Amino acid sequence: MGSTKLLLRPNPLPSVIFSPPIHSLFAKPKFTAPVTLSTFSTAAISAASGNHQSSLPYGPSLFKGKTPPTLKQQQDQQENETKAFIDETHFTRIFDIAALRVPAKDCYALESRLRGHLLNWPRVRNIARVLGDEIETQFVKLLGNNNDGSHGGNEDFSGVVGDEVNSVLFREELVKSFDARGFVKFRNLARISRLRRKKRKEKKEGKEGNGRKGELYVVEVVEEERKEMSGLLGDEFRGGEKWRGSTRLLLLDEELVDKNVEEFPEAIKVLLEQDTRENTTPTLELVKCRLTLFYDYWLMNEILEALLPKGMIIPSAFETVGHIAHLNLREEHQPFKYLIAKVVLDKNKPKIQTVVNKIDAIHNDYRTMQLEVLAGNNSLVTMLVENGFRFNVDLATVYWNSKLATERQRLLSGFNFKDVVCDVFAGVGPICIPAAKIVKRVYANDLNPYAVDYLERNSVLNKLEKKIEVFNMDGRRFIDAMFASQKAHKITQVVMNLPNDATEFLDAFRGIYRDRPEDAKFTFPKIHLYGFSKARDPEFDFHERIRIALVEVAVNVEMRRVRLVAPGKWMLCASFVLPESVAFARRSPNM
């Protein structure tokens, strides 16, 4: 892992710059100077400083917004450092936005009224809460001013001096209305205000990450500016007291941040005018906010797009087997494999705990994959649920393919309670265990001793061990042994799921009943054989191979395409009843 030297920074090319100074709505903009990531080239910076941001589509993007100033310094220092992890702070983006502060009780009604003019960014609620927006009704009275403009000074309250409230008492009252998650009163203020031991330890070790683990974004009020509104609505506007009570912020369309109120959509202007007309103390207020999006906000593909070189295909899909994400990375991804895996892990926790990549095509007999662990814990032993059945698997030693779940369902739907099933290549039991729930009896076999071990465990795990008899032998010997025994006349279904080679095992059925007395009872089982074909007519090709293997001219075969496993390569399932002539055939001397 350590050999890969990578500068784990977001892709510098289409780079970051913040919008022009907010000159109209907000009197004293704090973030007027463009801030760029230090990794950006000079050319990229100058390109970005023009209309670059405006060319990006509406909504959040890692190529928009600005990075926190402190981060820029850190980046400068770390310019030539290489790291083997992703620095989450590099994905923090700050956006200046405008918001309308509204009474809490009206926020939902106003949200639907102004919906088209609100921020409407994915995963960001249009209604935001900030510290101090919740004020208890009784406290509003103490503040001496409420919605109807009346003064409600409370002489009994010792902190009130006339209409004013002592600032210490104000803070105390305020703090009581918050807790870490919501806005209920603190039960035990002292306990909550103390740093948790784990947090304290992290702080001591200086590894707070972006300091907001698990948080997608935060909204803060930066500045309140009412002059602009007076320009629009007359000098008398908001000359009086500020409205008191619980409030919420309605985040406005990002396009409105640098606009004069006069340029605002009619719907907002009408609302503001109406508010001024109807209330002595206006209840709506325009404020400037800072919306900070953290690493946890961005989706997997957004992070990867920013990290990987421009034009590279973003690996967005992976298979899951229990807690394991299984990537199939292309050659071009190899230098970035740890990065990609880390992002996959981060973005799919806690369900995914391990990220692996297939090193090589499957070559061995047991059909196990050579996997390398790229991120997370090293355990390849996992538990998964398929169609209501539980399976323990160890991807290091046994075969498993979740993509076949639907096919297995289809196959099982053809079985009934009278059936006796032989699963020649059973693996850890994804076919034979659910089959055991439906049919009379199951004989399950696999050559791989580890698979057989898990098969037995899984039978017990699903409480079906009494209906399954497990064998550990070569498939051909297993077929021989089954049909030579007394079990033979009861077997109605045979499953052969070893697509690469199963056809070559068909000769094992030739002459299985040749030594039986003529008056014996015979059942000719239905065989479900899986195979691959790259031919232009895969059905014809597979049919021909079956015919050759059985040495039989005409076989009535139901053929199905299961899935395309690679471009031009089909997995097929052929189902046919074992022909009588094959079962009674004389065996060739070399068998």
Ligand SMILES: C[S@@+](CC[C@H](N)C(=O)[O-])C[C@H]1O[C@@H](n2cnc3c(N)ncnc32)[C@H](O)[C@@H]1O
């Ligand atoms: C493609 S996997 C299918 C397993 C299972 N049916 C499933 O759907 O997950 C094929 C299985 O056949 C087993 N196998 C390979 N060669 C075999 C042989 N000669 N005799 C018996 N089993 C064999 C492998 O160990 C593997 O578990």
